[in-house]
Amino acid sequence: MSTDDKRIREFAYQIWESEGQPEGQEARHWEMARKLAEAEALAPKKPPKAAGSKAAGKTASAKTAGDKGVDSKTPAAAKAKPAAKAKPGVTPKVVPPGEKAAEKKPRAPRKPSAI
Numbered sequence: 001m002s003t004d005d006k007r008i009r010e011f012a013y014q015i016w017e018s019e020g021q022p023e024g025q026e027a028r029h030w031e032m033a034r035k036l037a038e039a040e041a042l043a044p045k046k047p048p049k050a051a052g053s054k055a056a057g058k059t060a061s062a063k064t065a066g067d068k069g070v071d072s073k074t075p076a077a078a079k080a081k082p083a084a085k086a087k088p089g090v091t092p093k094v095v096p097p098g099e100k101a102a103e104k105k106p107r108a109p110r111k112p113s114a115i
Helices: 003-018 026-042
Strands: none
Touching (some): 003 026
16 A cells, blocks of 8 residues: 555545544545545645744844834743644544535623622
C-alpha cells in the first residue's frame, strides 16, 4: 500500500466517523477522501516558523512609537492570547470540498439567577 493509499484510508475513516459510521457508504467516502488527498498533495507546503521570530523577540530598544503601552519586560509572545485547545476525544468534522459546514444554532440567552 502506497503512502497515498494510506492517506486516503485515513481521510475515508475520518469522514466515516464524522457521519456517524453509516453502512454502505464506502465508495462515496473513498472518493471524497481521494479528492481531499489530491488537494492536500497539490497544496503549497508552508515552511515551519523559526523559534526566534521578530514578534516574539522584540526588546525595548527595538520598539517604535506605535508600541506604547507594552511592557518591555514581558515578551510579546507571552502576552498573546493562547489558541483555543481542542477537547480531548473530540474528532473534528471533515467537510468535503464543495459542501457547506452545518451552521450552529444560536443558544437561547440564560435567565438571570435569583440572588
